[in-house]
Amino acid sequence: MHSTSRRRLAAVALSTVLAAAGTACSSGSGSTDTKGADSGTxxxxxxxxxxxxxxxxxKLLDACGSKAGVKVKRTGFDTSDLANKTLLAAQQGNSPDILIVDNPVVSTLAEAGVLTTTDDNKLDxxxxxxxxxxxxxxxxxxxGTPIGANTLALYYNKKVLKEAGVDVASIKDWKSLTTALEKTKKAGKKGITFSAIGTEEGSFQFLPWFWGSGAALTDLDSPAAVSALSLWKGWLDKGYAPNSVLNNTQTTSWQEFASGDYAFAENGTWQLAAAKKAGFDYGVLPIPATDGGNAAAPTGGEFVTVPVQSDTARYATTSKLTACLTSTTNLYDTDTTLSYVAPTEEVRNKQVAADPALGPWVDAVKAAKGRTSDDLGTKYPKISEQMWKAVQSALSGSxxxxxxxxxxQAAVK
Known part of the structure; x- marks a missing residue:
């Protein structure tokens, strides 16, 4: 790594990576042991x-290693721990050959000079x-290239909507959704639950409504943005959503929906297995935009990236490994394991053919958007923090x- 890259890396605050870390990843630990310089590992x-x-x-990683004629040494980390370990390893000149990392972190690591470009690493x-x-x-x-994607949509309880006299096909925009919530409350049931907690999870869940209003992250206080936050506030004021959303994580929000009393829950692809075990008939509806159509929801999921190596001869074998991991066959197997929607049309078609329940999620992913897109990069964590603080302030009534x-918006500037 050049000295200028090392200086950029040293200037990157780990809090930036932590703030940008994704919202739907599992926790755990791992070893930081890495390969020997000429070990063939x-x-x-x-x-x-x-x-x-x-x-x-x-087994897939090992198989890709065997195919490339090398041994693979794999370590699994918690998402936030992985980001920190990656920055530290880059400073020490000891980066892994392949890094699979949560998508909002990619731009931070790229700006720090940690990652190679696809022009360099030949990722297709x-x-x-x-x-x-x-x-x-x-x-x-x-x-890098996405290994898979998840996003947000609306799960709905078919029995609750039927008892409330709501035809889900009538829900096409914010007005019709609010009407459905009104009917649900009048029928003695609960409306919608979501996560508005004061963390990245809260921003993650607010973004479909924010973007669905036509607002942009560079203009947090636009009239469109205000309409999105006013929508959520109105739901709380009218009792269509519970006050618990202020402290709900996506997990606790799901637990509320799983009780069987709610008409809707905003949640992600990762709850599909839980939905099938919930004990009631459910459906999935892409989150509507204010005037109709599907709102852009934020993408979750990881990217396969190739960190900078001082021994550039390693890239040839690394390229073989990444090509194996992201092949059509392996993407299908991996995304099925991770409950992800594939990033390519060919693999998605195979997924839906095998499990038609993924159909609405494919539509949601097609409309989805990266949180760091529009060249926001490392600006996103600061914007997100101010967004979730605004959501908390508005919903709490302060x-x-x-x-x-x-x-x-003033704080971001």
Whole structure:
């Protein structure tokens, strides 16, 4: 790494990475041991500590190593721990050969000089949807390829809606959704639950409504943005959503929906297995935009990236490993294991053919958007923090939606 890159790396605050870390990853621990310089061993770091030796994921990594003629040494970390370990390893000149990292962190690591571009590492991104690839782009360069994507949509309880006299096909925009919530309350049931907690999870869940209003993250207090926050505030004031959303994580929000009393829950692809065990008939509806159509929801999921190595001869084998991991066959197997929607149309078609329940999620992913897209990069964590603070202020009643977002925009500037 050049000295200028080392200086950029030293200037990156770890809090930036922590703030940008994704919202739907599992926790765990791992070893920081890495490969010997000429050992023929290639290191892979990922945020999937839940997959132990013998799991389908680890078997895939080993198989790709065998195909490339090398041994793979894999370590799984908690998402935030992985980001910190990656920065430290880069400072020490001891980066893994392949890094699978949460998509909002890619631009931070790229700006720090940690990652190679796809022009350098020869990762083939030609089949990847542009809206998903954008999360790994910064200053016109691409720094990896998504291994899969998840996003948000509305789960709904078919029995609750039927008892309330709501035809889900009538829900096409904010007005019709609010009407459905009104009917649900009048029928003695509960409306909608979501996560508005004062963390990245709260911003993650607010973004579909924010973007669905037509607002942009560079203008937090626009009239469109105010309308989105006013929508949520109105739901709380009218009792369509519970006050518990202020402290709800996506997990506790899901637990409320799983009680069977709520008509809707905003949640992600990762709850599909839980939904099938909930004990009631459910459906999935893409989050509507204010005037109709599907709102852009934020993308979750990881990117396969290639960190900078002082021994550039390693890149040739690394390229073979990444090509194996992101092949059509392996993407299908991996995304099925991780409950992800694939980043390419070919693999998505295979997924939906095998499980038609993924259909609404495919539509949601097609409309999704990276949190660091639009060249926001490392600006996103600061914007997000002010956004969730504004949501908290407005929903708690300490400020009006307009005043809360005005303060947020001033803080970002």
């Amino acid at each position: 290639y290191t892979i770091w990922d945020p999937y500590p839940q997959f132990a030796k013998g799991s389908a994921w680890v 991104t030609s089949a990847v949807d542009p809206n998903l690839l954008a999360a790994g782009q910064s200053d016109g360069k691409t720094y 400020k009006s939606p307009k005043d809360a977002l005005t303060s947020a």
